Amino acid sequence: MKEKIWLSSPHMGGREMKYIKDAFDENWIAPLGPNVNGLENDLEKFFDQDVHVAALSSGTAALHLSLILLGVEPGDYVICQSLTFSASANPIAYIGAKPIFVDSEKDTWNLCPDAVEEAIKFGISEGKKPKAIIAVALYGISYKVDEITALSKKYDIPVIEDAAEALGSMYKNQKCGTFGDLGVISFNGNKIITTSGGGALTLRDKAFKKKAVFLSTQAKDDAPHYEHTTIGYNYRMSNVCAGIGRGQMEVLEERVAQRRANHDFYEKLFKDNPHVSLHKEPNEDYFANYWLSVVQINPSSPVSVEDIMERFQAENIETRPIWKPMHLQPVFQDEAYFGSDLAEKLFNNGMCLPSASNMTDNDRKRIAEVIQEIFG
Numbered sequence: 001m002k003e004k005i006w007l008s009s010p011h012m013g014g015r016e017m018k019y020i021k022d023a024f025d026e027n028w029i030a031p032l033g034p035n036v037n038g039l040e041n042d043l044e045k046f047f048d049q050d051v052h053v054a055a056l057s058s059g060t061a062a063l064h065l066s067l068i069l070l071g072v073e074p075g076d077y078v079i080c081q082s083l084t085f086s087a088s089a090n091p092i093a094y095i096g097a098k099p100i101f102v103d104s105e106k107d108t109w110n111l112c113p114d115a116v117e118e119a120i121k122f123g124i125s126e127g128k129k130p131k132a133i134i135a136v137a138l139y140g141i142s143y144k145v146d147e148i149t150a151l152s153k154k155y156d157i158p159v160i161e162d163a164a165e166a167l168g169s170m171y172k173n174q175k176c177g178t179f180g181d182l183g184v185i186s187f188n189g190n191k192i193i194t195t196s197g198g199g200a201l202t203l204r205d206k207a208f209k210k211k212a213v214f215l216s217t218q219a220k221d222d223a224p225h226y227e228h229t230t231i232g233y234n235y236r237m238s239n240v241c242a243g244i245g246r247g248q249m250e251v252l253e254e255r256v257a258q259r260r261a262n263h264d265f266y267e268k269l270f271k272d273n274p275h276v277s278l279h280k281e282p283n284e285d286y287f288a289n290y291w292l293s294v295v296q297i298n299p300s301s302p303v304s305v306e307d308i309m310e311r312f313q314a315e316n317i318e319t320r321p322i323w324k325p326m327h328l329q330p331v332f333q334d335e336a337y338f339g340s341d342l343a344e345k346l347f348n349n350g351m352c353l354p355s356a357s358n359m360t361d362n363d364r365k366r367i368a369e370v371i372q373e374i375f376g
């Protein structure tokens with residue numbers, strides 16, 4: 001068997017072990033400590049906006065806390081992009097709130113503004129204006145920030161920016177993760193940088209960050225004994241994991257450049273191929289980290305997307321389907337949906353190609369050979 005080419009594997013920078021060793025040397029083996037504070041500072045510097053960062057145990061935890069911080073309660077409506085990973089939507093269910101799923105638009109594959117407005121009007125007509133809009137920057141391409149922010153202002157509904165896949169991406173030169181009322185980052189093992197498992201929340205002010213940290217550390221009131229007036233969560237990041245994150249932050253810009261180089265490689269590979277369309281930045285307002293390079297297989301293609309994926313698998317090269325839209329998931333089948341069938345079509349015809357920042361020239365050669373074999 002040839003060596004496996006992974007879709008998106010961890011890629012250490014080299015200094016992670018130093019920060020982990022610090023944690024051991026100082027005996028900060030706990031969900032708090034200098035690496036946790038250090039990673040938050042690194043991220044705040046990186047975002048270069050007036051945002052505060054709370055390091056958490058996962059991106060999913062960050063989404064859950066976002067909804068709690070916005071006061072979402074059982075029975076409330078929350079608008080959520082349908083074409084996304086289930087972690088964008090699951091926290092709505094944790095709370096007992098109700099998702100309203102919304103279709104994509106063709107440029108970014110993210111929230112369709114017209115369908116968002118329909119969903120808002122539907123909520124209002126039911127006497128329940130949606131409490132939040134979860135806007136995803138899918139595969140590292142920002143959503144239409146100006147349009148979605150305008151709707152957020154018009155109807156006074158906060159935006160949770162799910163930038164779990166978009167650390168290092170930008171829109172009009174501003175970093176993704178800083179556009180929403182709250183922003184979510186993930187450091188899972190397959191993301192552009194990793195802490196093995198982990199996430200972060202970006203918040204607009206210090207008081208809000210304090211509240212996020214309070215809730216994520218069991219909501220212990222300021223009292224000599226254990227006093228609780230609120231339900232708390234165990235969602236803080238481990239100081240050992242944060243050490244990995246500190247090392248990874250040192251190479252984030254390099255990782256973005258490497259993923260973008262993969263995308264350039266695919267752009268050249270498919271340049272004269274009428275059957276394959278590579279998903280890319282719609283215009284110069286967008287700067288993608290290209291966490292994953294994804295393609296649509298056009299109806300003209302002599303080979304189906306399933307067959308293409310099988311050919312890669314036979315060569316021990318990992319590919320993946322595009323996220324299956326939430327409104328088509330059995331677990332969410334009874335929830336409302338607004339829009340057309342774009343998300344479904346993108347899912348049916350799409351696939352994710354190997355995109356790791358540590359791919360070698362030889363890996364790229366093997367990928368090119370498979371494509372050459374399929375399309376001639």
Ligand SMILES: *Cc1c(COP(=O)(O)O)cnc(C)c1O
Pocket residue numbers: 058059060061084085087088136162164165185186187188197198199
């Ligand atoms: C990975 C991901 C999450 C969840 O992050 P975890 O750190 O794995 O909990 C949320 N939303 C999207 C779009 C993701 O890709």
